[in-house]
Amino acid sequence: MTKRQRNARGEGGQLRQDILGAAIALIDRAGSSEAVSLRAVAKEVGIAAPSVYAHFPDRDALLLAVLQQLFDELIALRSEAEERAAAAGGGAWQQLRAGAFATVHFGLQRPGHYKMLYEGRVVSGLSDPMAAAFGRPIQLRVAGLIREILEGMPERENDDAERLALLIWAGTHGVISLQINKPTLRWPKATDLVEDLMRAVIRPANSGVSP
Amino acid sequence: MTKRQRNARGEGGQLRQDILGAAIALIDRAGSSEAVSLRAVAKEVGIAAPSVYAHFPDRDALLLAVLQQLFDELIALRSEAEERAAAAGGGAWQQLRAGAFATVHFGLQRPGHYKMLYEGRVVSGLSDPMAAAFGRPIQLRVAGLIREILEGMPERENDDAERLALLIWAGTHGVISLQINKPTLRWPKATDLVEDLMRAVIRPANSGVSP
DNA sequence: ATATAAACTTACATTCGTTAGTTTATATGT
DNA sequence: ACATATAAACTAACGAATGTAAGTTTATAT
Known part of the structure; x- marks a missing residue:
């Protein structure tokens, strides 16, 4: 939601967990995995949509995780x-x-x-x-x-x-x-x-x- | 698929059944009702997408039927x-x-x-x-x-x-x-x-x- | 100071539901 | 037989959303 502060050098992986958590929260709220759009996830975490690609090769990979x-x-x-x-x-x-x-x-x-x-x-x-x-x-x-x-x-x-x-x-x-x-x-x-x-x-x- | 011949004056209702059938066929093939887009249904029946609105007020009404x-x-x-x-x-x-x-x-x-x-x-x-x-x-x-x-x-x-x-x-x-x-x-x-x-x-x- | 990880902005190509306005064939009245 | 009203369909287009690609900026660790 709010601007997210940038992670330190080795800790880019922290964002990965946050993205996962956001996707899970979205599914819980909407009741379906269709609610997981990259833009919705990004907004939830406070990042830009394409930044997800730094941690998941595509949407399916995110859903699989x-x-x-x-x-x-x-x-x-x-x-x-x-x-x-x-x-x-x-x-x-x-x-x-x-x-x-x-x-x-x-x-x-x-x-x-x-x-x-x-x-x-x-x-x-x-x-x-x-x-x-x-x-x-x-x-x-x-x-x-x-x-x-x-x-x-x-x-x-x-x-x-x-x-x-x-x-x-x-x-x-x-x-x-x-x-x-x-x-x-x-x-x-x-x-x-x-x-x-x-x-x-x-x-x-x-x-x-x-x- | 192929151009559909126009229905006679009172029989516009025939198309309604065909649309329903097309939607049902699409769901059967794709395994999910998400496959029912108005364009896909229209193509299946052989009509233009907006023609569906002559028989169903919106997509939800079609799915309900x-x-x-x-x-x-x-x-x-x-x-x-x-x-x-x-x-x-x-x-x-x-x-x-x-x-x-x-x-x-x-x-x-x-x-x-x-x-x-x-x-x-x-x-x-x-x-x-x-x-x-x-x-x-x-x-x-x-x-x-x-x-x-x-x-x-x-x-x-x-x-x-x-x-x-x-x-x-x-x-x-x-x-x-x-x-x-x-x-x-x-x-x-x-x-x-x-x-x-x-x-x-x-x-x-x-x-x-x-x- | 500089290399690089971390994240950004911009944009493309699709797809979607739906609205607006237009064309065409058919049934009916004369 | 022909004009006409109307049902039945069409074409064009808008606005929104989506996954993703390409290239760019920024902060941090060395």
Whole structure:
């Protein structure tokens, strides 16, 4: 907004972070990555539009960096939530639930960011495999936790954990996505819906709460 | 594309349908409603861009009409599928499943259209309540079928059908949306996933197939 | 003092929604 | 059969926004 003071000799890289932050702020405010025009980003940071090119080769590169950072943030939020659940004595089930709830909160509080991560054909030049790879760690973590849960359930020991992880992912995403995109419907608490779906899919025996 | 022959006196309205169809075709090809520029639509139909204004007051009105038509198509597809299931002797459960499968096919075969219906903040000036109202009939129908199913299950007779409908909607949408937006992942058959989720949520006793 | 990193100004070529005014074909009245 | 009113479409153009290229200025570290 205001004129930005010039960075020192070696610290031109500081601006890179500010540009990234501005792009992320714009997406959050507008609810969509289309709001990221180089001119809008530049104005937000307080620089001239072409100065962005000193730090990103083109607009797609900027959006790709945003995507990466947002995935990192979501992964960090999930990990923290899981660790809190574990620290409180929670087992695999409680950790899985905590991670899912963290995603729900992320999605509902920052719908523009969530849509970019999971509803995005955002970066035109970006091969989808790359975008999919960003989210892969979450998928693996969920499948691992589910495997752990299944091991405590003799009658389902050889269920396919990967498949159950997919079902839970789909259910969680469905709740978040619908609530974001149809906000005027009367929605029950999203976390309750997600927990219902997770219980229905997994049926954890020792879930700590009700059977 | 080629020069279009002029419509007769009273039949200017024919062009309206062609414009609608062109917009729908563009969305299908590009996978997003951003592809609907008045110039692109006009070229597709074979007219000049401003001629669109004879039939739609502005771009948003065109997109709104597209939205309406696509919802109508989806509703029709669902109804046909349900009727086929009923004609084959299927009960409420089989009809519910057939409707869900029809939506899955619609979504995977026409991802751009599906995204417009369920992931769209498409029409900037369109109040969301209106867009939500377009999809309302499906929601009501699903809840009705679920109520019917629950009535055949004494032990769950007073479960909340509206809530179960929401869970199934979310699950179905989640499967479709994720498969659309992360197409490079290895996806099991989408209908199988949806059926798993529906069974997990409803646990129909007499589902006709396995318990 | 000077080399250079950091950022600027200017501008080009597209694309877009939309407005204004104009042309052309068709149906109708005589 | 012919003139005419009008529906149906056209051409031209404006103003705004966009990604990006080219060349220039300015502050800082050596």
